[in-house]
């Protein structure tokens with residue numbers, strides 16, 4: 001293990017958890033609340049804190065992972081038959097609540113997109129007691145928090161679709177008074193619009209996909225008059241839309257590319273499993289990886 005990989009390894013660990021309750025937030029989003037003894041050690045860094053969620057297949061009562069959760073877990077997990085090994089998907093902690101006795105609950109907001117994906121399918125019917133495993137932060141200052149405006153930022157541009165809505169909510173929760181942000185959020189339906197409290201000065205624009213034309217995020221940002229001063233941008237959502245918006249900000253608006261945090265959260269026509277396989281094969285062939293859920 002290199003010094004860097006050892007440092008990363010101590011930031012994350014596996015947590016057993018179970019569904020405490022779930023509730024619909026609108027036509028698209030469902031909030032699944034997770035609990036369990038092991039979550040006492042979960043240490044969300046807030047903002048867009050992401051984690052890997054492991055789910056059972058239909059007919060299994062718990063997700064199947066290698067017995068030893070050590071350094072080699074990923075290779076051992078991949079070596080298990082695909083219909084046996086736990087389904088692995090990326091999600092965001094919308095909120096972590098810890099009570100005075102140290103008990104912890106985690107809210108995870110799922111964008112439902114039908115039966116096609118196992119995570120969406122699972123979330124649509126998840127009920128109390130169902131078991132999951134999380135690979136998540138053991139320390140709050142960890143690499144899976146991406147929202148990091150550099151010193152000297154005057155204002156923030158935040159944009160994403162419904163898969164990024166939990167992260168945007170988490171980011172806005174933590175913006176301090178005096179921070180300035182322009183926010184664009186694309187959702188499928190008007191009833192998906194949420195109240196997102198924030199102590200900062202936020203101008204939010206909701207783009208409802210059923211009424212918007214093509215490329216709603218790109219077109220809305222392109223048409224906007226942006227504030228003066230040094231910007232920081234955070235963009236997440238469908239990979240192609242994220243790429244196009246980043247290109248606009250860096251190429252046409254002159255944003256410093258180091259001040260644009262961007263993440264393809266999903267890609268049209270590819271499952272997270274497909275994206276992982278693509279990233280692995282690119283890494284193995286030595287090519288620069290342009291795939292994977294966290295890259296784009």
Ligand SMILES: Cc1cc2nc3c(=O)[nH]c(=O)nc-3n(C[C@H](O)[C@H](O)[C@H](O)COP(=O)(O)OP(=O)(O)OC[C@H]3O[C@@H](n4cnc5c(N)ncnc54)[C@H](O)[C@@H]3O)c2cc1C
Pocket residue numbers: 050051089090091092093108109110111112113116117118119120121162163164166167263264265266267268269270271272273293294
């Ligand atoms: C860091 C990170 C954080 C994320 N946080 C969240 C989060 O908090 N909430 C959330 O809902 N999602 C989040 N996502 C996105 C989520 O991981 C993907 O949408 C994932 O593909 C869903 O898994 P699945 O099993 O439902 O579908 P998959 O099996 O991965 O995909 C099956 C098919 O569905 C399509 N698809 C996947 N997602 C969508 C979608 N939203 N709408 C339409 N089609 C889709 C794929 O293109 C594919 O064709 C996050 C992703 C990343 C990388």
